[in-house]
Amino acid sequence: MANEDKFKKVISHAKEYGYVFQSSEIYDGLSAVYDYAQNGAELKKNIRDYWWKAMVQMHDNIVGIDAAIFMHPTTWKASGHVDAFNDPLIDNKDSKKRYRADVLVEEHREKILQKINKDIAKAQKRFGDAFNEEEFRATNGNVLRRQKQIDDITTELTRVQEENDLAGFKQLILDLEIVCPVSGSKNWTDVKQFNLMFGTKLGASAESAMDLYLRPETAQGIFVNFLNVQKTGRMKIPFGIAQTGKAFRNEIVARQFIFRMREFEQMEMQFFIKPGTQKEWFDYWKETRLKWHKSLGLGEDNYRFHDHEKLAHYADAATDIEFNFPFGFKELEGIHSRTDFDLKQHEEYSGKKLQYFDHEENASYTPYVLETSIGLDRMFLAVFSNSLEEEELEDGKTRTVLKLPAVLAPAKAAIFPLVKKDGLPEVAKEIVDDLKWDFNVIYEEKDTVGKRYRRQDAAGTPFCITVDHDTLEDNTVTIRHRDTMDQKRVKIEDLKAIIKAEVDVKHWLMKM
């Protein structure tokens, strides 16, 4: 399936099987805002739990908090978001469409990269085993010319961003002859900076109302609580504070389904360390987070690191873990070495000391911070899109199967009576009542068993359990595996252990 078709299928499947709906759909929806439906809410919760288990409960020195979305407005002045949380935007005068200037340039650069990859793939096909990619890259005229274009674009893009040279930004777009994808014209406005925070008000009367922002990241709720947690938890450096929760950004270009939303959820962890050790911890968290991703078995080749050329105002090193989404490799998680920027800023703006007394050093200092920050919705999209397959069967038919990692699947098993009579539904419901203490399980009796299998395959349920007339005689049932479609006769009393072996979080996290 072509990538674009695959992505369309992902979106329609998410709706059809109760995972994601457009928000306020009956009013024609709200752009880049989505609701998680009955299965989506479970999948999202399971991803969040998988992260929380790995990051908080499996680390003696990391604790979790749940800070409020509303924060004192000075927080955002101190953090730099009021002044610097901007995206450069540009409008096309003919189509009246608005774009992020940096994204236009990056997409143009990506197209050149795709051409290089095509040349390499062609040459590889032609020369077979004798092909030497390194040599080809170093000698092929087309590749060298295109690589130089990419390098030049990168240099200029970094410059205009770092120097906030908005006129230079526009000139870069003109020089690259980038056209509006809708109108096809190069009739661009100037580039302007646009702050991404949503404003709101706190208070009953217009005169006394206080201007607030909806938080654009969860991290600041951790920074302002740093000393409270350190003291009450008697935490010793190095230690981490984690939280999951909603964040809001007025994205200029919000598209690609739940990849870029205006209301989304983050899972963030700030790791407080001794100044000078940030390089070591940066490498540690890069490796640890990649292992966490790989433990889910979505494919080793679907991840890559992308080190930032342009660092955010608070960072001295930063990398993204990119995932191979249906629309290409894109950022899934950020790992940032944030120095002591945030704590120092909050000290300055609040007038309160936010220092740590190190007993071993017998000295106080402002800790440095290593941050891991992943979007829960993006992780959802990575898992969901990667799991959706159209599988050719031996009989020439195809089946749609959502091969979600079993630990994340919304329902772990569906229990069916073969027919809706002869006491089979009662036995099936007894099994449901017993298993539901341990797992999210569902009961299904509509349609033929074959159709029920197909529906559960497409919904991502790892096991189907069928109660038939033999069950009444020998207390055995048929258990069918979603991925292999293998069926086995097993004792009802063994079901719990069979399901647990596959869905247990320990089984999955031990792969890290």
Ligand code: GAP
């Ligand atoms: N505290 C650091 C921070 O917020 P970020 O790179 O801006 O860093 C971290 O965001 C992660 O949050 C991203 O890697 C991405 O997964 C997710 N994210 C950011 N903006 C998003 C959006 N508009 N919609 C969905 N997820 C988003």
